[in-house]
Amino acid sequence: MIDRLLTKIKTVENPTVVGLDPTYSMIPNFIKQEMLERFGKTPKAVAEMFIKFNKMIIDEVYDLIPSVKPQIAMYEQYGLEGLRAYMETCEYAKSKGLIVIGDIKRGDIASTAAAYAGHIAGVEVEDEHFDLWQEDAVTLNPYMGFDGIEPFIDACNKNDKGLFILVKTSNPSSSEIQDLLVDGTPIYDRTADLVSKWGELTMGDRGYSRIGAVVGATHKEQGTELRARMPHTFFLVPGYGAQGGTSEDLKGFFDKDGLGIIVNSSRGIIAAYQKDKTFDEKDFAKASRQAVIAMRNDLQGVMG
Ligand SMILES: O=c1ccn([C@@H]2O[C@H](COP(=O)(O)O)[C@@H](O)[C@H]2O)c(=O)[nH]1
Numbered sequence: 303m304i305d306r307l308l309t310k311i312k313t314v315e316n317p318t319v320v321g322l323d324p325t326y327s328m329i330p331n332f333i334k335q336e337m338l339e340r341f342g343k344t345p346k347a348v349a350e351m352f353i354k355f356n357k358m359i360i361d362e363v364y365d366l367i368p369s370v371k372p373q374i375a376m377y378e379q380y381g382l383e384g385l386r387a388y389m390e391t392c393e394y395a396k397s398k399g400l401i402v403i404g405d406i407k408r409g410d411i412a413s414t415a416a417a418y419a420g421h422i423a424g425v426e427v428e429d430e431h432f433d434l435w436q437e438d439a440v441t442l443n444p445y446m447g448f449d450g451i452e453p454f455i456d457a458c459n460k461n462d463k464g465l466f467i468l469v470k471t472s473n474p475s476s477s478e479i480q481d482l483l484v485d486g487t488p489i490y491d492r493t494a495d496l497v498s499k500w501g502e503l504t505m506g507d508r509g510y511s512r513i514g515a516v517v518g519a520t521h522k523e524q525g526t527e528l529r530a531r532m533p534h535t536f537f538l539v540p541g542y543g544a545q546g547g548t549s550e551d552l553k554g555f556f557d558k559d560g561l562g563i564i565v566n567s568s569r570g571i572i573a574a575y576q577k578d579k580t581f582d583e584k585d586f587a588k589a590s591r592q593a594v595i596a597m598r599n600d601l602q603g604v605m606g
Pocket residue numbers: 321323373405470471472473516517518540541542543544545566567568569570
């Protein structure tokens with residue numbers, strides 16, 4: 303996954319990840335009306351709205367970006383139909399050649415982690431294998447330590463998948479736990495050291511591990527320090543745009559080759575039409591394309 307990701311970023315000259323995090327209020331009225339007429343006021347109608355919304359965005363942006371990151375929470379709240387929409391979104395993005403990062407933030411004891419790892423390991427039924435979720439990588443929470451991570455590492459090695467583990471998250475409250483000092487070292491640095499060590503178990507061929515780190519764009523100094531501390535760890539960087547992170551803040555996150563990170567924006571891209579009133583809502587996906595181009599140009603200005 304990590305080497306494929308590097309190739310894709312170089313091909314499109316863009317580290318932008320489009321966060322496919324639809325909400326009901328983001329769906330344009332013409333899609334809402336169609337699905338409400340066909341399926342009534344039901345979770346199935348919302349699932350169909352999300353599928354159509356996502357596919358139209360993917361069709362407009364897939365040639366510009368390396369990857370998408372659907373956030374499972376947005377889908378899961380609608381039950382089985384929501385999960386179907388998540389899976390269909392992952393499958394469609396993959397069919398367009400995109401790397402799919404499932405933002406699922408799992409973490410549990412080893413036996414349960416082994417089941418969660420089915421997201422990237424697939425599942426066996428007798429002698430049949432199913433890769434149900436179609437994710438190339440997933441996000442994990444490291445709070446429970448290595449035994450909650452290990453089953454996923456096996457899947458990375460066997461199936462060339464990837465992980466992004468929370469190290470310094472973008473949200474304002476991240477400091478409550480992640481910045482606490484242990485023998486003078488913040489917990490996010492300790493986590494970074496563990497993630498680097500775990501990463502040695504699944505190295506790609508081009509200097510980066512299949513285990514990456516989540517580092518928020520909203521933490522300029524910490525991100526810059528973590529880049530030096532974790533030279534073989536790729537960063538998934540959320541927090542650009544809607545959460546206030548800027549390209550200027552990210553200068554120190556890149557490696558010496560202008561690589562080493564992918565930058566996610568969800569609301570800023572998929573709901574762009576609601577801010578830019580020059581777009582008719584029928585052209586919502588074109589507004590997303592314009593937002594991706596603006597973000598690409600913005601990031602290219604600081605990639606070095
Ligand atoms: O530290 C983190 C980890 C994950 N996220 C996720 O990224 C997107 C951000 O959405 P925006 O609309 O671009 O703010 C969302 O899925 C979060 O769950 C994060 O923001 N910070």
